[in-house]
Amino acid sequence: SRACSVSAVPQLFDVEYLAPVQIGTPPQTLMLNFDTGSSDLWVFSSETPLRQRGGQDLYQIEDSSTAHRLGNSTWSITYGDGSRSSGNVYLDSVTVGGVNVFNQAIESATKVSSSFTNDAASSGVFGLGFDSINTVSPVKQKTFFSNALESLEMGLFTANLNKAEPGNYNFGFIDPTEFTGPISFVDVNATRGFWEFEATGFSIGGGGNGTGNSTSPMFVPVGHSAIADTGTSLLLIPAPIVQAYFWQVPGAQSSARVGGWVFPCNATLPDLIMHIGTYKAVIPGELINYAPVDTDSFDTATVCYGGVQSSSGFPFAIYGDVFFKAQFTVFDVDEMRLGFAPK
């Protein structure tokens, strides 16, 4: 059914993108963080302790006539930033953009860490990674996408995120109005449960050579494996690439105090091009000006934080929302591939 499109609403500074999900009977709509880097669908619920709630809309389990407990089952997850949640498991009806899955595992939080409590807008996380990394024990549960697959025209979903304005996720079809040019595909390796792929290197902003004809920027072959992760805000890539990029920005420096590369907010940032197979993914410089470091002085901020930072410490690069704001992306499980197109 082509109706399977859902709006993805950016939160402050595009730190995360939330989309509406209908759960239970009658339907309860919750805004969840669509995350291709994890595979649990978990929600704040009537089981979440009062002192760990922070204004989130809740899954009121007792109000759903179709909810039933998945006996003897629990879950517990830790995200890349150290935030955690855990709890019990129910099966209930879930609808996203008009596509319904009847007995979807809904993971109800009986414990959440403070960063979730303090994120009032998000009622939980909607995992879109591979089922192998679902944390339900003793029997792993499937993601919504995995359960919905048989009812979709095509075994894929697409992400179309934007800077500071709503984007959308589509399930089962590719909307040609959401991108320009051909889609370039790269193979996916799901061994670690992520949408993992290989990038071959980078080049920096096609700054002209001043004589009117622009020199094609030099390709630097810093190959790396990467995951496509809509649940991460930034583009985290190997340190040598980040260094080479910010060395082109007067006044930029890597700040231990702030915890990453910062630069003068009035700097003109070059484009960063990530080479993936034959595809050149252009990330415009303006997307790399992520946010002022000191949000209290928003209007007079002089120091800004890079939307591109180092991935050292992780076993792979993490292509997060800064990347998806510039590239229309197809997550194709039928062909086990990712597709990218400019937009």
Ligand SMILES: O[C@H]1CN[C@@H](c2nc(-c3ccc(C(F)(F)F)cc3)no2)C1
């Ligand atoms: O773990 C990797 C899988 N995808 C990335 C991810 N991170 C979160 C997350 C969401 C919300 C919060 C909080 F609200 F601030 F607590 C924290 C982390 N969701 O997906 C990283």
